[in-house]
Amino acid sequence: MRFSRLFAPTLKEPPSDAEIKSHEYLVRGGFIRKVTAGVFDYLPLGKRVLDKIWKIVKEEMDAIGAQEMLMPIIQPAELWKMTGRWDDYGPTMMKLNDRHGREFTLGPTHEEVITFLMKNEINSYKQLPVTVYQIANKYRDELRPRYGLLRAREFVMKDAYSFHSDWESLDEVYQDMRKAYQKIMERVSLRYLIIEASSGAIGGNESHEFVSLAPIGESNVLYCEKCGYQASDERTPYVGEYEKIEEEEKPLERVSTPGVRTVEQVASFLGVGPQRIVKSLLYVGRRGFIMAMIRGDLEINEEKLKEVMKDQSIRLATPEEVLEKFGVPIGFIGPVGIEDVYIVADESVRYLKNFVVGGMKEDTHYINANIGRDFNVDMWADLRMAKEGDPCPVCGAPLKATKGIELGHIFKLGTKYSEAMKAFYMDEKGDLKPFIMGCYGWGVSRTMAAIVEQYHDEKGIIWPLSVAPYTFIITVVNMNKKEQVRVGERIYEILSRNGEEVVLDDRMVTPGVKFNDADLIGFPIRITVGKSVSSGKVEVKMRYSDERVDVSIQGSDSQILSKLLEIKRSYSPPPKV
RNA sequence: CGGGGAGUAGCGCAGGUGGUAGCGCGCCUGCCUUGGGAGCAGGAGGUCGGAGGUUCAAGUCCUCUCUCCCCGACCA
Known part of the structure; x- marks a missing residue:
């Protein structure tokens, strides 16, 4: 190619909206141009890079026997309603209507579509296992698209799906995918970590993320230098012990705390440490309000909450919902005297005595609250967001933290989708069984940005x-x-x-x-x-x-x-x- | 969704108190130059995001609206 003919408009100045180097250099170098927030043109240079990554991913998929196919971008709402994800996934989906008012979504992922296909086309265990994949555009209406190709609303993703009649078969493909992903990382020269994205405790489900190291990455990774444990902060269980406070229970007392809402405010107003305050957060789930309690100096991990409640739809209640239901503004909500709420408490609360909670009345808090006497907890659980310095769940050494860009994610889905969509096959005995499934995603366009994050200097990109x-x-x-x-x-x-x-x-x-x-x-x-x-x-x-x-x-x-x-x-x- | 900021030439930006639209880069023509974004001369290019309003007069003031960017998104 002659540069005089090459359509590669370079820019001297960084675009005003570029916050990170991959975004700046890909735009300045004439690889991409923004069309609208989170949506890009790939210019000839960008397309060439994308094609190379695309080809590497394709080759590694083909090498493990996955078969390439292509599924539609436009997907009918009915499929998503079958699994409940029309609502669960809800706001992240680009939705549209046809001229008759029928609802559609631009596919953010394809579990429903592929399961629908397999439900109709695979009837016997003899046809299993099967692994298919596609490389195609995906659409997610991100809360806030940014960082160029890293968080786009339209992006290229490789998504693979496998169908099995037993867990051993699923595990084989899972391990194959894991190796294939390692090869992809190596072939594009990225430094990466494979992290556990699941505690492994629930139902045999298993999940790993492939994270490209980058300071600007949005995945928080905790790792153990001693034993090699690597996991996302959301999926790291807390295995430390909490101190038992041996104190005589003092009488419960409601005190006036005008305008004092946050833990920090309460701590300084009442002159107590945040460890003696208990946060009570109200969530809304399928079965109504849920109160999650945790010690004031810690944070709730919503993923853990969803998991223990077996309810992925859980979200924080809005201040309006709380006020309407309980007549109390958020900030003064507490477990004492509250009704119609399922109370889940983190282990950090278990041995506390005489602590502070919301007064269930505007501008008041209770002091000297005690479990069992003043309120009861329906479930104890680990709800704590893990952080640097927490003990390693495997060996107990203090964990280290780093950041990365999630490029790949492999997951043993089990029968979640096949059961919801009644996707059954007939086994040797003539019984109908739901498919056991796995899914495996890889962000192809995002990989391009991740590579630039690791390979650049003050003048521009240094491509592998x-x-x-x-x-x-x-x-x-x-x-x-x-x-x-x-x-x-x-x-x-x-x-x-x-x-x-x-x-x-x-x-x-x-x-x-x-x-x-x-x-x-x-x-x-x-x-x-x-x-x-x-x-x-x-x-x-x-x-x-x-x-x-x-x-x-x-x-x-x-x-x-x-x-x-x-x-x-x-x-x-x-x-x- | 909440808060803040911004929409003026392809890109980056300037345009107190209203009075005929500017700069740098880029682009075109010519001359000249060629080892780290040259120089000189001449030129093209803008319904000032959109709609409405106030005014003799609006990029500038007012109202509405769209889009984009940043921060935050309930931690009680």
């Missing part, structure tokens, strides 16, 4: 070879010098003829422009054709290094080629993390 839009850029320094043009054309011809991906910068612009664009776009290897042609040499430089090596152009084409390919083989950019 496997995903670079082109491998070589030939920079002809002075287009008015016939000799330079001739040599540039010759090298361009040699590389092109041998199937190398190369751009010849034949633009009539000053060298600075060419060098800066080459650095910004991130071509791995730059061949500078300049003054040294007169002494029979060009200069070759790898993007991540300042070292320049001279390559003689006096030898044969094949000598030049083998020298350039030798340099290509040694290309190995260092990741930033």
Whole structure:
């Protein structure tokens, strides 16, 4: 490709909305352009990178026997209503109506569609197992799209689904996927962690996330340097012991606390530590209000709450709902005297004595509340959000924290969808059984941004070879010098003829422009054709290094080629993390 | 959804108190230049997000509306 023909509009200045380097450089380098919030054009360079990632993902899926297919973007509401996710997934779905008013969604994922297909097409255990996948656009109406390709509303995802008649078979595919994902990470040169995204305690379900390391990542990872435990903070159980407070129970007392709502305010107003205050948060679930209680200095992990309540629809109640139901503003809600509420308390509350809770009346709190005497807890559970320094659930050493970008997620679904959609097959004995399912997602477009996060410097992107839009850029320094043009054309011809991906910068612009664009776009290897042609040499430089090596152009084409390919083989950019 | 900010040329931005629309980059033409975003000269390009209003006069003031960006999203 000649740069003079390449549609790659580069920008000198960062776009005003770019907060992170991958966003800035992908826009400035002419890879992507924003169409509207969270929706992008992929320009030719961006499409080439995307295609390379796409191909790697496809190859690794094919290698483990997954079969590629394609499912629709437009999906009817009925399928989603069968599993209850029309409401559960609700606001994140892009919804639309046809001219008759029928409801549809732009698919955020395809469990319903694939299960519907298999329900109709697979009748016997003899047809199992089967694993299919697709690489296609997904649509999620994110609360707040940002960070360019990292949190987009339209994005490219690989999603695979497997169907089984037994758990062993599911586990085999699960392990295959795990290995395939590791290969993908290696092939795109990303440093990553595989983290547990499930406690493993519930129903044999299992889930792992593949997280690309990046300081700007939105996944919080906890890991143990001693035993190698790695998990998301949401899925890390708390295994520490809580201190038993041995104190005589004092009489319950309601005190006036005008305008004092938050734990910090209550602590300073009453002069007690946050450890002696108990937060009571009201949630709404399928069966009504739920109160979650936890010690004042800790945070509730809503994922744990959903899990112990076996209710994924749980959400925090709004202040209006609370006021309407209980006649008390949030901030003064507490467990004493409350009715029609299921009370779940974190273990941190269990051995507390004489603590502070909301007064169930505006501007009041109770002091010296005690469990059993003043209120009862319906269920004790681990609701605590794990954080750095908590004991490792495996070995007890203090956990460390880091951040990453979630690229892959594999999950043993079990029979959740097959049962909800009555997707059954007939087993050896003639009994109808629900499919045992797994699903496996990979963010293809997001991978592009994750790579840039790990491979860039102050000048631009430094692509790993496997995903670079082109491998070589030939920079002809002075287009008015016939000799330079001739040599540039010759090298361009040699590389092109041998199937190398190369751009010849034949633009009539000053060298600075060419060098800066080459650095910004991130071509791995730059061949500078300049003054040294007169002494029979060009200069070759790898993007991540300042070292320049001279390559003689006096030898044969094949000598030049083998020298350039030798340099290509040694290309190995260092990741930033 | 709550709070804040912003919509003016392709991009980045400036335009007290109302008075005929500006700068830098980019773009076009010519000359010149070519090892890290050159120089000179000349030029093209804007219904100032949209609708309504006040006024002799609105980018500027008022009302409504759309979009975008940032922070937060209930931790009681």
